[in-house]
Amino acid sequence: MLHIRVNAPAAMTDDVIKIFDEDDAVTGLSVLRGASVKPSGDLILADVAREAGNDVVTRLRELGVHREGTIEVDEVRTWLSRSGFDAEMRTPGSSADAVVWADVAQRSYEETELNWTYLSFMTLATVIASIAIILDSQILVIGAMVLGPEFGAIAALGVALVRRRFTLFGLAVRTLLIGFAVSIAVTFVLVLIGRGLGWITLDDVIGPRPSTAFIYTPDKWSFIVAVVAAMAGVLALTSAKATGMAGVFISVTTVPASGNIALGAVFGVGEAVWGSTLQLAVNLAGMALAGWATLAFQQAVWHRMSVRRAKAAHRPYRML
Numbered sequence: 598m599l600h601i602r603v604n605a606p607a608a609m610t611d612d613v614i615k616i617f618d619e620d621d622a623v624t625g626l627s628v629l630r631g632a633s634v635k636p637s638g639d640l641i642l643a644d645v646a647r648e649a650g651n652d653v654v655t656r657l658r659e660l661g662v663h664r665e666g667t668i669e670v671d672e673v674r675t676w677l678s679r680s681g682f683d684a685e686m687r688t689p690g691s692s693a694d695a696v697v698w699a700d701v702a703q704r705s706y707e708e709t710e711l712n713w714t715y716l717s718f719m720t721l722a723t724v725i726a727s728i729a730i731i732l733d734s735q736i737l738v739i740g741a742m743v744l745g746p747e748f749g750a751i752a753a754l755g756v757a758l759v760r761r762r763f764t765l766f767g768l769a770v771r772t773l774l775i776g777f778a779v780s781i782a783v784t785f786v787l788v789l790i791g792r793g794l795g796w797i798t799l800d801d802v803i804g805p806r807p808s809t810a811f812i813y814t815p816d817k818w819s820f821i822v823a824v825v826a827a828m829a830g831v832l833a834l835t836s837a838k839a840t841g842m843a844g845v846f847i848s849v850t851t852v853p854a855s856g857n858i859a860l861g862a863v864f865g866v867g868e869a870v871w872g873s874t875l876q877l878a879v880n881l882a883g884m885a886l887a888g889w890a891t892l893a894f895q896q897a898v899w900h901r902m903s904v905r906r907a908k909a910a911h912r913p914y915r916m917l
Contacts, residue, residue, distance in 0.1 A: 598673040599645045605666040606638040622649030622688040624680040646688040648695045696835045705756040708749025709768045718746045723780035726856030731801045735808045745852035755888030784859035812853045813872030815879045823883030831891040
C-alpha cells in the first residue's frame with residue numbers, strides 16, 4: 598500500500614479528489630480544507646494500492662499538481678484495513694512486482710549526485726581493493742565490493758534510457774567517470790607512498806595471486822555475471838521486496854579492477870592495467886545493458902497492466 602499526500606491550491610482540490618475518488622485502487626481518502634500554507638490551499642490524503650501507484654501519480658502530474666503544489670508518495674509497511682485489502686485485491690498485478698517510477702527516478706537522481714560522500718566511499722573502496730590485491734585476500738575484495746557506491750549510478754543509466762531522462766543519463770556518466778578517476782588517482786598516490794616506504798614491491802603486483810587473479814583476467818563469465826547481477830540489482834531496487842543487494846555488490850568486479858589499475862600504473866605493469874581496464878569496461882557495459890533491458894521489460898509489463906485496469910474498471914472485483 599502507498600500513502601499519497603497532495604498539497605494543492607484550492608482551485609485544484611476538486612479535480613484531485615475526483616482522480617482519487619474515481620479509482621477503485623484508492624482507499625482512505627481524506628481532505629483537509631485550508632490546511633496547506635505553502636501553497637495556500639488544501640491537503641488531500643489517500644491510500645493507494647501499490648499496483649495502481651503509477652496510474653494515479655501520472656494523472657496527478659497531467660493535472661499539473663506537481664507544478665502548483667506537491668505530491669508525496671510514501672510506502673506503508675504495515676496497514677490494517679478491510680477496504681485497503683479489497684482495493685489491493687481488485688487491482689491487477691502483484692504489489693511486490695509493481696514499479697513506482699516516480700520513486701525509482703528520484704532515487705536515481707539521488708544516487709547519481711556527485712558529492713563528497715560518494716567520492717569518499719569510492720576512494721576508500723578502491724584503497725581497500727588495492728590492499729586486497731597486495732595481500733591476495735578475497736575477504737578484503739568482498740569488503741571493497743560492498744563498500745563501493747557505483748551501482749546506483751550504473752542503474753541510473755538504465756532508468757535514464759527507459760524513462761528518457763537524458764539529463765539523468767549525463768549526470769550518471771559524469772558521476773561514474775569522475776568517481777573512478779578520483780579514486781584511482783588517490784589510490785595511485787597512496788601506492789606511490791607505500792612503494793617509497795618499501796611496504797609494496799613489484800612482486801606484490803606481478804607475483805602469483807590465485808585468489809585475486811580474476812580481477813585482471815576478464816572472460817565471457819565476467820560479462821555474464823555482470824548481466825545477471827545487474828538484473829538482480831535492478832529488481833531489488835524497484836521491487837517492494839528489496840533484498841539481495843549485498844549479493845549484487847559482491848558479484849561484480851568494478852572497484853577491485855580500479856584498485857588494480859592504480860597498482861599496475863605505479864609499477865609500470867601494463868598487463869595489469871590493461872586487463873583491469875578491460876575487466877572494468879566489461880562489467881560496466883554488462884551492468885548498464887542488463888539494467889536497461891530489465892527496466893524496459895518492467896515498464897512494458899506495467900503498461901499492459903494499466904491497460905488491464907482501464908478495461909476492467911466496470912468490473913472492480915474481477916481479480917477476486
